[in-house]
Amino acid sequence: MDFLDFLNFGLLDFIEIILVAVLLYYIYKLVKGTAAINIFIGIVIIFVAWKITEALEMNVLSNIFGGFINVGILALFIVFQQEIRKFLLMIGSTNFAAKRSFVKHFRFLKQDANIDTDVEAIVEACTKMSATKTGAIIVIERNNSLEFVKDSGDTMGMDVNVPTLESIFFKNSPLHDGAIIIEGNRVTATRVILPVSKSTMIPQRFGLRHRAAVGITEKTDALVLVVSEESGQISYIRDGEFVLYEDIDSLEELLQKDLS
Numbered sequence: 001m002d003f004l005d006f007l008n009f010g011l012l013d014f015i016e017i018i019l020v021a022v023l024l025y026y027i028y029k030l031v032k033g034t035a036a037i038n039i040f041i042g043i044v045i046i047f048v049a050w051k052i053t054e055a056l057e058m059n060v061l062s063n064i065f066g067g068f069i070n071v072g073i074l075a076l077f078i079v080f081q082q083e084i085r086k087f088l089l090m091i092g093s094t095n096f097a098a099k100r101s102f103v104k105h106f107r108f109l110k111q112d113a114n115i116d117t118d119v120e121a122i123v124e125a126c127t128k129m130s131a132t133k134t135g136a137i138i139v140i141e142r143n144n145s146l147e148f149v150k151d152s153g154d155t156m157g158m159d160v161n162v163p164t165l166e167s168i169f170f171k172n173s174p175l176h177d178g179a180i181i182i183e184g185n186r187v188t189a190t191r192v193i194l195p196v197s198k199s200t201m202i203p204q205r206f207g208l209r210h211r212a213a214v215g216i217t218e219k220t221d222a223l224v225l226v227v228s229e230e231s232g233q234i235s236y237i238r239d240g241e242f243v244l245y246e247d248i249d250s251l252e253e254l255l256q257k258d259l260s
């Protein structure tokens with residue numbers, strides 16, 4: 001009855017299949033639209049070629065392909081450095097309510113993050129800048145630290161309110177270039193240079209400002225609002241993707257929810 005062994009399908013097998021599916025989904029989400037997908041396909045092709053040449057006893061070729069594969073896990077860590085980092089961040093900042101409230105207990109360590117963000121003021125400032133086609137990029141920190149990008153700009157300590165946000169991005173202001181970082185209800189940095197996304201999924205009409213917004217949300221769980229200088233359009237970017245919303249009230253609701 002050995003050949004029927006595969007029918008002994010237990011609960012653990014079922015759970016394993018679900019977990020593998022979840023893992024594959026996250027890997028796909030990670031490499032979707034990036035150069036990593038081509039590298040991944042390349043590795044799979046070399047692996048298949050290695051197995052075929054090994055089975056056909058084509059020793060020279062199989063040794064060459066085998067040599068590539070045997071460089072192994074170390075090469076994978078180097079090639080997929082960014083993706084592995086993002087993967088770990090993604091796991092670390094999963095939206096489980098329990099995890100979020102757990103992280104919140106440690107927020108007392110950061111004074112700024114302890115105070116609720118004035119979402120209403122941020123959205124109102126964006127609406128006003130949208131009407132005057134004033135370009136802006138506002139990054140709101142959540143659980144992942146943004147310290148690594150803050151260094152590229154100027155350290156600030158201003159309360160979040162409509163006049164402050166408007167005056168930062170006012171075209172003739174010395175602070176208007178680059179992004180601002182908001183922690184809790186404070187603008188803690190201005191003129192910040194964010195990492196630019198290399199994703200091929202971003203439509204051509206979007207320039208560097210929008211790519212920078214996607215870039216920082218690919219690497220961290222920050223939320224970003226962008227006001228386009230060209231069209232006045234307000235974009236909401238989270239987890240490396242543009243979040244669609246119906247009107248300005250639903251944008252405010254979305255932000256409130258994502259920050260709670």
Ligand SMILES: Nc1ncnc2c1ncn2[C@@H]1O[C@H](COP(=O)(O)OP(=O)(O)OP(=O)(O)O)[C@@H](O)[C@H]1O
Pocket residue numbers: 135136137176177178179192193194195196205206207208209210211212227228229230231
């Ligand atoms: N890496 C970056 N980090 C932060 N801000 C950036 C970055 N790159 C560009 N910006 C900001 O975006 C501004 C304009 O960029 P660009 O016109 O290419 O963006 P865009 O996405 O087309 O936006 P818009 O619709 O407003 O023109 C720059 O002047 C700068 O303030």
